[in-house]
Amino acid sequence: MRAVWCGFALGVVWLQQQASLPGRWSWFVLIASACGLSLVSSMGFRRGDAWPSRAGWFAVLCAAACCGFGYAAWRAQARLAYELPQAWEGRDIAVSGWVKGLPTRSADGTRFLFVVESADAPVERFPRTLQLSWIADDAPPPVLEPGSRWRLNVRLKRPHGNANWGVRDAEAVLLARDVRATGYVSASSSAVRLPGRASGVGVLIDGWRSAIRTRIADVLGDAPHMGIVVALAIGAQDLVSAADWLLMRRTGTSHLVAISGLHIGFVAGIAGWLIGTLWRHSFFIGRGLPLLVPAQKVAIAGGALFAAFHAALAGFNVPAQRALWMAGIVALAYVGGRRVAPSVVLAWALGLVLLVDPWAVVSAGFWLSFCAVGAILFAMSGAAHIARSRPSESLDDEQVERSLMKRCVDATRSQIGALIERMRSGARVQFAVTIALAPLTVCFFSQIPLIGPVANAFAIPWVSVFVTPAVIAGIALPAPLDALAFRFAHHLLDLLAAGLQLLSGPPWTVWQLPQPDAWAMACAAVGVAWCLAPAGWPLRWAAPLTWLPLLAPASTAPAEGAFRLTALDIGQGSSIVVETAHHTLLFDAGPGPESTHAGERIVVPYLQAAGIATLDTLIVSHADSDHSGGAPAVLEGIEVRQLLAGLPPDHALWREAAGKGAQTVRCAAGQRWQWDGVDFAILWPDAGPLQGKPNAHCCVLRVSTAGAAARGSRIQTHEDRRTAVVALLAADIEAPVERTLLAREPAALRAQILLVPHHGSKTSSTEPFLDSIEPSIAVFQVGYRNRFHHPYAGVYERYRARGIALSRSDDDGAARIEADGSGLSLERYRQTHRRYWMDP
Structure with missing residues (x-):
């Protein structure tokens, strides 16, 4: 069954990477392949030899993958059939x-x-x-x-x-x-x-969860860690504060916020022990229940039932489902008098989770949960277990003559030895989980918390042994006793947070890394298996070498004299990343908490995934929230060396940037600098007090490669035309500013790349302005069905009529433009990374 469920999982993962669902002929090929592979596997098993049997198992794996692919496609087609026209x-x-x-x-x-x-x-x-x-x-x-x-x-x-x-x-x-x-x-x-x-059962469970959340909120109110108590009680994480999330991400303890498989297993074990104890002592009430059903079977069945109840409170998240299925399979096997290998239990849990929810593979929790358990089983499979002999019931003469002191010393040595063995086992488990999850942590969160093993060494037992039982006691106890339990749990979380704060203080505690590609992840997976292999595996010391593509990736920065411009898809707003060989600039940061939280949801995660730990300059064009709202999140999550902005003197962003150690400068026409052979120039606004509405004094940035200055002359050499590349980031300027810039120096506005002014509103992009720029590529940063109806239909048609290559964030997602000596290349995210669920 291991091969069947693993192949099934591979098929499901394969389907979730597809740009479209299979058509009629694809279904025919898929079914024929599954049938043919099944026939090959049966023939291989009939031969009975080693190699035919191995070929048969490989055919089983491939046939199961076809079945998993088809099952996931069938579920997807059924779900996508319901849509809003x-x-x-x-x-x-x-x-x-x-x-x-x-x-x-x-x-x-x-x-x-x-x-x-x-x-x-x-x-x-x-x-x-x-x-x-x-x-x-x-x-x-x-x-x-x-x-x-x-x-x-x-x-x-x-x-x-x-x-x-x-x-x-x-x-x-x-x-x-x-x-x-x-x-x-x-x-x-x-x-x-x-x-x-x-x-329905689901509605009943949701009612219980809502009542528990209300009880906790009534007791703790605005307590700083109230959200974590709620998360540990019912698995709802929406009330966890931003400060708690940041602290747990920096210390690698985010997995403790939810009801994880560890919590369910721990609580189910306690429940099973309690039920078994009560069952064994039923003789005291005149019932010989153990004579009817052994207490061990009752205990494990009761623990599995309690695991199901606890998973229901968690909302059946993926880690909870995994723990529930594993507990249920172990319980069924034990009650039926059979022993099942741990790897078979994990494989069954994997298959059942994907049968219920084929889209679980797109969540980080799925990979973190199953890989952690798989790493523990693999690492502990080769560990030696020393059975310690127990003293015999019958004592010989020599034992009788032993002194009391001698027996105490022997017992102490035995206990110390057992404790050391448990500590070694726990350290090996912690090592296995840390090594196995490090590549996934880089893939999903673009970082490795270096203090994660130390933090988890005391955070896991603290939360599992003390905090979680206190929260469960609060759920079970009636008022006013529940208030005492919830407050005690919150006090324990206060102590935990204080300890984590001490560990997470220095900046070096978090290692920021760019999001790895598929090859780097494959090499890291080989290194994990190599490192956790049983003792005696050859060249285990060389396993860390396979992590080099992950930990020391090759630079993807543009070449000297070239730049890369990435217009992020942040909804209705603006945020553009400009990269040169050794420098990075962020032009606007998108909306903030007042709207879509794009700064912390999109801009900061993108910068971290791209391996950008420092911004040389953050330009905030003006005070409108769809351009400046995300800047505080950027200042909090990324080191910013300079803030260049068109903001009023009393704007709070100046103080926030200065508090983070950034140099603060107001943008003004005439400011120029050069990075790595790329020229940057501010064209607007003029120096002096800001006047008019924010759109009238937006920062306008011109980015140009070598040879771009020659574009203003009438005579250009062939080499100048090939190498001169200019991008104009016009923010939210409107027609009056466009006319002013045209009157000053029309040649300075010539650009192949244009960030469309004011998201394509009808107050901008005048005909003379476009005639002067003559762009080859124009980028519209607009929200899907935004309330401003940007871009205006007439303006959009104005661009199309000129034969300009257009990119709209609402249709194409993020846009990436590479500008170098060989020309321009435009990549639209929804075209190159399309998935079948994306709206056409």
Whole structure:
């Protein structure tokens, strides 16, 4: 079964990498391949020889992969069949249904999942699950209880997420949750609470989880670690503070926030021990229960049932599912009187998780959970276990004559030896998990917490042995005893946070690395298996050499005299990364907490995934929040050496940047510098006090390679035309500024690359301005179905009529332009990294 489930998992992973789902002929090839491989495997097993048998197992693996691919494709086709037609986007639709899961409340309103029972729209397959926002306008939204039924007027759009290199795919997350449309409650005053409640086990469990969250919130209120207590109780992480997340990421302890497999296994073990003890002592109440069913079987079955209950409280996240299936398989095997190898148990859990949710493979939790357990089993498989003899029941003369002191010394030595053996075993487990998860940590989070092993050495037992039982006691105990347990758990978390703060102080505690490619990950995986192999494996000392592509990747920076421009997909806003051979500039940082949190969700993760730990210059063009809102997150997550901005003197960003040690300079026309053979120049605004609205004094940046100055002359050599590349980043300037720049020096505006002014609004991109620039590539940074209706249809057609290569972030995702001596190359993320779930 190991080969079957591993092959099945490979097929599921393969499907999630596809740009499109299989068509009719692909299905025919897939089914024929599975049947043919099954026939080959049966023939190989009939031969009975070593090599035919191995070939048979390989055929089984491949046939199972075909089955996994087909199963995942079938599930995907069934789920994608329910969609919102484009004609119904942005229109008021009355829907009736019920609230699913736990709504997330904030100062801005409430986000929740809504299961549709009926909709006033003539759509044959209307989306079954919606992700809605109930925005707090004049009055806060009502308390939405899980299972409560409502009739709402909503405005919806198709599931659409930002698409960027190195950033989590939001559309894949929506598909995994079966969300096929997102939107908001458009007329809250017309919302009607319908009678009755939804039924089902899931609704009942969600009700319990909501009640527990309310109890914890009532007890702890605004306590700093209240979100962690909630997460440990019911697995909901939406209340964990940003400070706690940052601390745990820096110390490699983020896995402790949720109800993980370790917690479920630990609590299930305690429950099993307690149930077994009560079963054994049933004679005291006149019941001979152990004579009917052995206490060991009752204990392990009770532990598995408690694991199921605890996993339900966790919302059945992937680590919880893995622990639940493993516990259930072990319990069934033990009750049936059979022994199952740990690797078989893990393989069954892998297959069952993917049968339930084929999209689990797109989450980091899936890989971290299964790889951690697999590494422990592999590392401990070769460890020697020394059985210590116990003293015989019958004592001979020599033992009787022993002195009491001698027996105490022997017992002490025995206990010390057992303790040392347990410590060695625990250290080996910690070593295996650290080594195995390091490449995955770099892949998903672009960092390795160097103090992670030390932090986890005391954080794991502290949370598992003390904090988690205290939280569970608070759940089980009635009021007012539950308050004591929850406050005690929070006090324990205070002590843990203080210890982690001491460890995470120095900057060197976190090793930032760029996101590795597939080859680097493959080499690192070989190194992990090589390093954790049993003793005696040849050349184990050479295993770290396979990590060199991961830890010391080859530079991907542009060549001397060239630059790379990456326009991020951040929704409605602007953020552009400009890289030269040894320097990096960020032009604007996108929206912040007042909107989409793009600064911390997209800009900082992209910079970290690209291996950019330091920004030489951060330019904030003006004070509008869609350009400056994400700057505080960038200052917090990335070292910034200089802030160059068109902000009023009293703007808070000046103080924040200075507090982080950045040099602060107001941008003004005439400022020039050169990095690695690439020239940078500020064209606008003029020096002096800022006047007018923010759009009137935006920073306008010109980036040019060698030979670009010759473009202003009438006579150019062939070499000048080949090497001169100019990019113009125009921020949100409007027609008056465009006319002023044209009147001053039209030749300075000539550029092959243009960041379209003001997102393509009708107040910018005038005809004379475009005629003067003559761009070859124009980039529109706009949000999907944004409320400003950018880009304006007439302006967009103005660009198309000139034959300019266009990139729109709402259609193409992020855009990357390489500018060097050989010319220009434009890469659109949704074209080169397309997946079948991406909206066409």
